[in-house]
Amino acid sequence: xxxxxxxxxxxxxxxxxxxxxxxxxxxxxxxxxxxxxxxxxxxxxxxxxxxxxxxxxxxxxxxxxxxxxxxxxxxxxxxxxxxxxxxxxxxxxxxxxxxxxxxxxxxxxxxxxxxxxxxxxxxxxxxxxxxxxxxxxxxxxxxxxxxxxxxxxxxxx
Amino acid sequence: xxxxxxxxxxxxxxxxxxxxxxxxxxxxxxxxxxxxxxxxxxxxxxxxxxxxxxxxxxxxxxxxxxxxxxxxxxxxxxxxxxxxxxxxxxxxxxxxxxxxxxxxxxxxxxxxxxxxxxxxxxxxxxxxxxxxxxxxxxxxxxxxxxxxxxxxxxxxx
DNA sequence: TCGGCTATGTATAAAGA
DNA sequence: TTCTTTATACATAGCCG
Numbered sequence: 437x438x439x440x441x442x443x444x445x446x447x448x449x450x451x452x453x454x455x456x457x458x459x460x461x462x463x464x465x466x467x468x469x470x471x472x473x474x475x476x477x478x479x480x481x482x483x484x485x486x487x488x489x490x491x492x493x494x495x496x497x498x499x500x501x502x503x504x505x506x507x508x509x510x511x512x513x514x515x516x517x518x519x520x521x522x523x524x525x526x527x528x529x530x531x532x533x534x535x536x537x538x539x540x541x542x543x544x545x546x547x548x549x550x551x552x553x554x555x556x557x558x559x560x561x562x563x564x565x566x567x568x569x570x571x572x573x574x575x576x577x578x579x580x581x582x583x584x585x586x587x588x589x590x591x592x593x
Numbered sequence: 594x595x596x597x598x599x600x601x602x603x604x605x606x607x608x609x610x611x612x613x614x615x616x617x618x619x620x621x622x623x624x625x626x627x628x629x630x631x632x633x634x635x636x637x638x639x640x641x642x643x644x645x646x647x648x649x650x651x652x653x654x655x656x657x658x659x660x661x662x663x664x665x666x667x668x669x670x671x672x673x674x675x676x677x678x679x680x681x682x683x684x685x686x687x688x689x690x691x692x693x694x695x696x697x698x699x700x701x702x703x704x705x706x707x708x709x710x711x712x713x714x715x716x717x718x719x720x721x722x723x724x725x726x727x728x729x730x731x732x733x734x735x736x737x738x739x740x741x742x743x744x745x746x747x748x749x750x
Numbered sequence: 751t752c753g754g755c756t757a758t759g760t761a762t763a764a765a766g767a
Numbered sequence: 768t769t770c771t772t773t774a775t776a777c778a779t780a781g782c783c784g
Contacts, residue, residue: 448765449773452777453764457644459644471769473640473761477641480634484627484631487623488617488630491653493652495651496641499645499646511675519672604756607782608758608781609757609779610758610780611780625781
């Protein structure tokens with residue numbers, strides 16, 4: 437009577453859980469967290485800009501290496517001011533952030549379970565486009581290794 | 594009986610109030626809100642960087658016109674990448690404040706969970722090679738698709 | 751400006767659709 | 768991946784000192 441929830445005290449979810457601020461190991465979780473937090477960060481930046489009437493610029497790299505940005509009124513205008521201010525010297529304050537990259541786990545599968553069979557033209561072309569980005573990232577990484585020999589042979593991609 | 598808190602309504606404060614997202618008129622409040630939110634924004638940026646192992650840069654102007662920034666690993670490195678990426682024109686997506694948002698959020702990124710950060714040269718080249726294969730599959734699929742569409746349109750004629 | 755406090759608004763981890 | 772739901776963690780407006 438009183439304990440209407442007694443045996444059915446099965447909470448549908450655990451609700452938000454506390455997580456340590458360190459690189460998320462689970463790829464799926466990391467991707468989801470990235471998307472949500474990137475959106476929230478941009479939103480916060482937008483609010484700060486509106487509430488205080490100030491310019492703001494945010495640039496973030498995705499786990500895949502793609503760059504996303506938000507700027508009010510625009511990223512470029514803020515960057516210009518930043519660069520200009522840095523020349524003049526003393527009217528900017530910055531906070532650095534040292535961090536160590538966690539060791540990425542092995543993953544030699546990639547698109548093992550990627551099926552192209554059931555995709556529409558639009559999706560296929562979308563992936564073709566995405567692959568272009570991935571290719572650029574790969575090339576960039578390879579060049580970082582200061583060995584362009586092999587890379588050149590793949591430039592025909 | 595119902596208002597058990599009536600006489601002892603000793604709530605010290607009203608707690609957080611909801612405020613509209615528009616420029617704060619009261620100067621004092623604006624200054625306070627700016628300081629708090631700037632700190633929180635930087636903190637969020639830092640968390641995103643750590644949790645997802647990605648680079649982040651944030652630049653904000655204070656109500657007084659001073660510039661504050663946060664970057665991981667540094668504002669400059671991220672700006673450099675941003676500028677460089679813009680030259681290439683391909684791998685960056687941005688949102689302007691008053692413009693339409695979320696235009697480029699549509700791609701599925703099936704390899705979003707692919708991390709190139711800590712791979713060795715050999716692994717990178719291996720993936721480059723794999724990508725060659727995938728590209729061919731993609732092109733073939735697109736070709737097949739086009740053929741089907743072509744065939745269909747012919748039938749309809 | 752800089753913190754501290756409180757009550758409430760908001761962000762978000764997990765899981766499922 | 769995107770959207771929804773749920774419960775909880777975290778952010779923060781208004782006040783004080």
